[in-house]
Amino acid sequence: MAYELYYWPSIQGRGEFVRLALEEAGADYVDVARVRGTGVLTDFWEAEDVTTPPFAPPFLRHGKKLIGQTANILHYLGERHGLSPRNDAGRLWTSQLQLTIGDFVVEIHDTHHPIGSGLYYEDQRKEARRRAADFRDTRATKFLAYFERALDRNGPYLAGRKVTHADLSLFQVVEGLRHAFPMMMRRLERRTPLTVALHDRVAQRPRIAAYLASDRRIAFNRMGIFRHYEELDA
Numbered sequence: 001m002a003y004e005l006y007y008w009p010s011i012q013g014r015g016e017f018v019r020l021a022l023e024e025a026g027a028d029y030v031d032v033a034r035v036r037g038t039g040v041l042t043d044f045w046e047a048e049d050v051t052t053p054p055f056a057p058p059f060l061r062h063g064k065k066l067i068g069q070t071a072n073i074l075h076y077l078g079e080r081h082g083l084s085p086r087n088d089a090g091r092l093w094t095s096q097l098q099l100t101i102g103d104f105v106v107e108i109h110d111t112h113h114p115i116g117s118g119l120y121y122e123d124q125r126k127e128a129r130r131r132a133a134d135f136r137d138t139r140a141t142k143f144l145a146y147f148e149r150a151l152d153r154n155g156p157y158l159a160g161r162k163v164t165h166a167d168l169s170l171f172q173v174v175e176g177l178r179h180a181f182p183m184m185m186r187r188l189e190r191r192t193p194l195t196v197a198l199h200d201r202v203a204q205r206p207r208i209a210a211y212l213a214s215d216r217r218i219a220f221n222r223m224g225i226f227r228h229y230e231e232l233d234a
Helices: 015-025 032-036 038-046 070-081 088-109 121-154 165-180 182-188 193-203 206-212
Strands: 003-006 029-031 059-062 065-068
Touching: 003 015, 003 032, 003 038, 015 029, 015 070, 015 165, 015 206, 029 032, 032 038, 059 070, 065 070, 070 088, 070 165, 088 121, 088 165, 121 182, 121 193, 165 182, 165 193, 193 206
Parallel strands: 003 029
Antiparallel strands: 003 059, 059 065
16 A cells, blocks of 8 residues: 655655655655645645644655654654664654754754745845854754764664664755755764764665655755755855
């Protein structure tokens, strides 16, 4: 039975964390809005017979299950496809990491939209410069240093010897930050060699490498989470 992933068809966004897990698992899935258009994304929000509607994309449908929230989806896929540890402590740790990555992603997004998601970047440019400066100087350093410590204690992957969905997501964060903040990352990567090594290790995994080289991988753009504005990377 194929998975159905519901997410915006023209951006990586939070859906990309789910795509990476599905690709690494070699799972049969359909990126529904890329096939049928964005209208399908509102079907489950408005349908009165859906008792557990998702708040927003991404969400995953698998048979009768309808699962929302990125970390929740990845927890489900992790258990089904060996992308999380088998023991309870390991699964909790991996979920903790995934939720922390989710917090990091919010802060990355808010560098270019610190006032409101419904406003254009140009409408909050001054505030974005202030927010991005704090992000570059403080927040990015704090988050990346945390993952570096986790790798130092548990490596080569975040939860030990086997790749998990959290490793795939951290790979995506590094990829995205390299696009959005190349100057900052040249500085921070010198301090986080284990995180860089993890990124490279994930990129070389056969299924991930094939995905990155395919047309299924949407390019970074100025509609997604990771946006490059030169003035924010000053």
